[in-house]
Amino acid sequence: MALPSINLDRLRTDLLTLGRIGHTDTGGVSRLAFTDPDMEARRWLMRRIEESGGRARLDGAGNVLGRWFEGNHPAVVLGSHIDSVVDGGLFDGTLGVLAGLECARAILDSELRPRRPLELVAFADEEGRFGGMFGVQAYCGMVTPDWLENAADPEGVKLSDAMRSHGLEPLQALNAARRPEDVFAFLELHIEQGPVLEAEKRRIGVVEGISGIFKWVVHLVGKANHAGTSPMHLRSDAFSGLASFAHEIPRILEEEGSPGSRLTIGKVELLPGHPHTVPGEAVFSLVGRDIEPDTLRGLADACTRVLGAIARRKGLHFEYRELSWLEPRRCHPDVIQAFVRAARGLDEDPLLMPSGAGHDTQFMAEFTRAGMIFVPSVGGVSHAPDELTHWADVEIGAQVLLRAVTEFLC
């Protein structure tokens, strides 16, 4: 029996058609969660699912669900997201959703008779207009009534109001929760959004785990003073403490980190912020990432140790506030191996790699056996209109997804 095969023309047409919903002058798309373009895209997707012979519905969290091949067994679930950032690209999230739809159609076109149902999910607000990954957390039963009531976007628009304006009752999101026993496995295809696959000349990345993240705001406090009358050796210069810490980051990573570790100071404010005043306070963000829980903890501990030592040496006061701590998630070995087999079966040499960015799989990995693959992003560009994945790579990614999902379905 011939294995089912992806129809690239059909998939390309879908990607370009969906790319017109919420398109911007720069050639990108803006489909922020629970805006008109986002909801229009959801309705479009539901029509495409029904045209293929599947059943489509919108759950209480605004997730689009598609279903084919009914049966009592738990379903194999494919999915990603179709919301975007402001002026994002055509492939982020949408590739995984539309490749999932194409997998369903390819199997329908073949002689294959799946033993399990296939489900497709386009999760709501993956990109985080209202804090991030709302849809998948609702699907996994992790959303609380309190959170639903209070979540708001940076402009102060409440999630509950945004949902109501599209005819969705916010508390219904609690009914979007699924039972783990109803899901057999979750598989996601996504663009890499980074430069590694391109640099390694590979077309398939099999994700081993998704980085955990800690996010801190650090305060180093010294003494603001006249920049002319304060001798260099008598200053408590908060910026000098920050600079010393930044200089120590490579050493911290070398001693405590893994090759996949990241430490980033992305935002800095010096107070009072005058050219002729010694900075009395440095406030900065510190974000750490790694895919091993112990390594992530080790990095955090090392940062506090080093900051403490620098503060003592330079006569500064140091404190930090933890804004968030998200544990790393391992992808499931069954899914990793299925993806590796599928890639090799198609003569690809897959790269096992971590994901530095967060994805829906991160939450699905707590809920069921879950895993994901990456295809290359040209120039590593994403969250921008010129985000691009070559069609040949789109095709091989969808083909690997199809092979792996077929293995779980049959």
Ligand SMILES: [Zn+2]
């Ligand atoms: Zn994405």
